[in-house]
Amino acid sequence: MLHLNQATPAQLREWEEALHNQYQAVAKAGLNLDLTRGKPNGEQLALSDALDGILAGKYIDRDGTDLRNYGGLDGIPEAKELFAPIAGVKPEEVMIGGNSSLTLMYFAAQAALLHGVSDSSSAWQNEGRTIKFLAPVPGYDRHFTVCQHLGIELIPVAMDENGPDMDQVEQLLQADSAIKGMWCVPRFSNPSGIVYSDAVVKRIANLGNIAGDNFRVFWDNAYAVHTLNPDAPMLANIMDYCREAGTADSVLIFGSTSKITFAGAGVAFIAGSVANLEVLKKHFSFSSIGPDKINQLRHVAFLKNQETISEHMAKHAAIMKPRFDAVLNLLKSELGDAGMGTWNEPEGGYFISFDALPGLAKKIVELAAAVGVKLTPAGATFPYGKDPQDCNIRLSPTYPSVEDVKKTAEVFVLCVKLASVRQALEQA
């Protein structure tokens, strides 16, 4: 394969013409494909079809609580026990919510902002200045929009293959006590697929000793058990490191079964120190008489224990892997030595993160859209939608059929080539 940098202007012109013709042909095909969001596909969802009806009329938890009635603000004991190992904490350090961990994150950030992380004197808004969060990039757009809706400023932080650039993180926190939070997707990061190294996790656990008052890490372990390969890298237990560092109150851990069972009808949880949970429960009590406990019991009955969860996730992996492979194989064969971009080969999670040549991400997404292939908007993985290099594109191959993923990847690769060759031509 020709490397972009090695092509002569004449070769570039010829290449552009060939690519342009291919692109025109694709345009005529009238595609309607979508690779925008990290949604499980129908086959994955069907793995959990037994959920509805699994209780067979048994609506009582092991403590004898009638789950049909009001109450149980922090969840049923069985569910706490089931999710505690996933969060890496004790059962009493887990609070079970409704169907959305995003809702819990929004709630926790808002409660800290308006009402405080401990008593009311700790409310971030009391400081009378703009509150800031660190946002390792590329990252998850819905984390960013939580902050934007709450009026919290986002400060991008670089990531490498080990996680966030911790030198930068520590410097920023030492310099600015208005930074009250940091978003993390520590295992199979959205979208880069990175698993934070043990050293990074340990340094993050210590941030509570470096940051100003009332700082909280928002540890969104959304893909805690979502491996594509059985030997995918493990994530260190942040709470263990926090206990060593004396910072147990500095981290809030989030998770859900959205990508384990039903994306829209799962069970979400917050884990953290008992002190943190007491505060959250107090504030939660003003807006709820408790989450849906019956759905919690359904999930306990269905997922059972860590071993059966692993078996269940292996079934997800078997469905997802061909989709990831379809994209990764094509990227490798078509762009492996073309000098047109880099990407990760994730061992879990829901995304492939592609870095095009600087200045081309928007162009590539536009080229694809024009021929009926919807990609996540360029910039979506950066705060305020502003990718300073305009290079990152998040690919979400899980939802469409393998056939459609292949077609989409082909169009994507074509658009990457066309945009890259055109840019090279302009610069030649």
Added chain:
Amino acid sequence: MLHLNQATPAQLREWEEALHNQYQAVAKAGLNLDLTRGKPNGEQLALSDALDGILAGKYIDRDGTDLRNYGGLDGIPEAKELFAPIAGVKPEEVMIGGNSSLTLMYFAAQAALLHGVSDSSSAWQNEGRTIKFLAPVPGYDRHFTVCQHLGIELIPVAMDENGPDMDQVEQLLQADSAIKGMWCVPRFSNPSGIVYSDAVVKRIANLGNIAGDNFRVFWDNAYAVHTLNPDAPMLANIMDYCREAGTADSVLIFGSTSKITFAGAGVAFIAGSVANLEVLKKHFSFSSIGPDKINQLRHVAFLKNQETISEHMAKHAAIMKPRFDAVLNLLKSELGDAGMGTWNEPEGGYFISFDALPGLAKKIVELAAAVGVKLTPAGATFPYGKDPQDCNIRLSPTYPSVEDVKKTAEVFVLCVKLASVRQALEQA
């Protein structure tokens, strides 16, 4: 029966002694009874046991949406259609939420406060002064605590048998544009059981023309279909009156199936003008990828239509009525002509509201607690827990068995008598 005011001091002394002996006997019985909260009992909950499993593997709505997946911020079409007649609006004027209408009310109040009822310029907090809500009293403590948590001041408004004192309401709104909201439980009001008269509903619908900018009525129609008698009074359709008055944006209607199906695992909704719902959806999108749509479909499959809902509610009434009758019959026979208090005879809802002689509510609740009978704390039905007359006590007879309700009512009546006779003695 002796009337309190007709008793001589000697009679009072004799009476007190007899009551005191009865009370001592009850104290020895070691009761442990609870009449505190409006919870359905197990028999009522069992009416909906068919919910789990009712879908029989059918997770697709009529539009073909896979309800297991993400999305559907405002609910499934079938659910909108089912709940629209209960709210008295069109299906497109309904937004379905999770399991709690309290959560929706909190969310709506908070969104209005921080982000505005229309665009961001309409945010109540922009006014830079304390925002206020009108609270018809006695009322629902959780409405009050929503406001308290959000820093909204509550202004009590008197109620009579037709609903809130509308002269007072209109005067307050005309005088103070910082009043941005008003709580209403318009049918079988919590706790007084009042059904707002047509004239009152019409005047409430017109408040949008009287109040300052960005005023919203929080119309919590929690007991919309919760009748105890088939011929219970109907509630006028506030949205119809609003359309006539040109105030369709001034009311937010709330409801849920919490006391229709499962109290903790039902489906809640907001209804209102399309303009209002668009604003709420916009803000909701920052904290959710959509409520549990599967539970919505379960409810549609189970409740079916208005006729089957009525039949279902008649079964609830058959279970609840003996509990209400147990209290009401005893109140009538024991206190009917004693001059020791007044109460309502509700035709629906979950409560009996008892007004003791001024200054005695706390004492009565304490007397009951001391012999093992828990009542709703005196004052709970007033903002900040402050009943200026210290007379209102909310009785919630639905949850215990009929036998326990009877026992509790006997203790309650005894405590009312004892407190009243002692007060009369002191004043004699």
